Amino acid sequence: MAFTATKDDSGVYLIxxxxxxxxxxxxxxxxAVATALEQGERKFCIDFSRTGYIDSSGLGALVSISKKxxxxxxxxxxxxxxEDLRSLFELTKLDTLFALSDTAEHAIEGLSE
Amino acid sequence: MTAPLPAALQLCVRRRPGPLGASVQVSLRVPSDVGCIEEVVDLLLRHCTHRAWLCRRMRFNLRVALAEALANAIVAGNREDRSKSVLVEADLSGDQVRVEITDEGIGFDPAGITAPLLPDELDRPNGRGLYLIQQLVDDVTFNDRGNSICLTLRRP
Known part of the structure; x- marks a missing residue:
């Protein structure tokens, strides 16, 4: 995995x-999220549009991040x-824990409101 | 003192022609290093998914189930002990793909694991691996000791 982190004009930290x-x-x-939180970031979007797959440890990491x-x-x-990645969230009911947006742009709009 | 280099993957592939397309047997010895998982999953998918009935979703499911089972074997089974390895034996023949993953650990009781699916359990970071595997492939079995898992994906 590699990830890129950028801060949007509206103050959303996009990974x-x-x-x-x-x-x-x-x-x-x-x-990365822990460091950004320490630095005062308060709005986060994690984008999976370039992600192949996620295992249960990855889902677990997202759960921990969400809690923190x-x-x-x-x-x-x-x-x-x-559709494939979303099925993993649905199978594990994690689609009910996270706020999901179709695109990073939609997520940023939602966080900026 | 420098850390020992991880052992290399040991791969053996056998192909035999058949009426439903070539059958393939893959045997792979994997070091107990989570950094190998991605490469092993790619290798297995490359050799074991050349059937038209294996649609995109089935390949994705197999990919995730394999990554999951390998992580369990390396982390929970072998406890990332680099002196131990994981044996992966895959068989693509006829209308099914079957993959057996065996670690050198003491084994575990799969019945003792429940996934956190209730609303007040969703904050639990662990416990979803085996459940995910069971949801993603058609059949999951273990040996008596609990250190070997067999995943089967069948033609719909």
Whole structure:
């Protein structure tokens, strides 16, 4: 996995996951969000439009991130899940835990409101 | 003192022509290194999914189930002990793909694991792996010791 992190004009911290989010690399994502939270970021979008697949460790990392973000009074949205990736969230009921947007642009709009 | 280099993957592929297309047997010895999972999944998919009935969703499901089972074998089974390895044996023949993944751990009782699916459990970061595998492939079985899992995906 590689990811790119950028801050949008409206103050949303956008992380794009490229490749897989699995047991071997999930800690990098958790660390990136933890650092951004420490630096005062409060609006997060994690985008999966360039992601191949996610395993249960990756889902678990997202659950941990979501919890941490909420505890800090921050907001998180996930975006860009294709039909296959979305099925993983539906099977695990995590589609009810996360705010999901079709695109990063929609997620940013939702976070900016 | 420098850390030992991870052992290389050991791959053996056998192909035999057949009436429904070539059957393929793949045997792979994988070091207990989570960094290998992506490569192993790619290798298996490359050799074991050349059947027209394996649609995009089935390939995706197999990919995730394999990554999941390998992670369980390396992390929970072998506890990432680099002196241990994971044996992967895949068989694509007729109308099914069957993959057996065996670690060198003490095994576990799959009946003792429940996935966090209820609303007040969703914040739990762990426990979804086996459940996901069971949802993504047609059949999941274990040996008696619980250190070997067999995944089967069948033609719909």
């Amino acid at each position: 794009r996951i490229e490749g897989q989010l699995i047991v071997g690399n999930r800690q990098e994502l958790k660390a 973000v909420r505890e800090q009074g921050a907001e998180l949205r996930l975006s860009g899940l294709n």
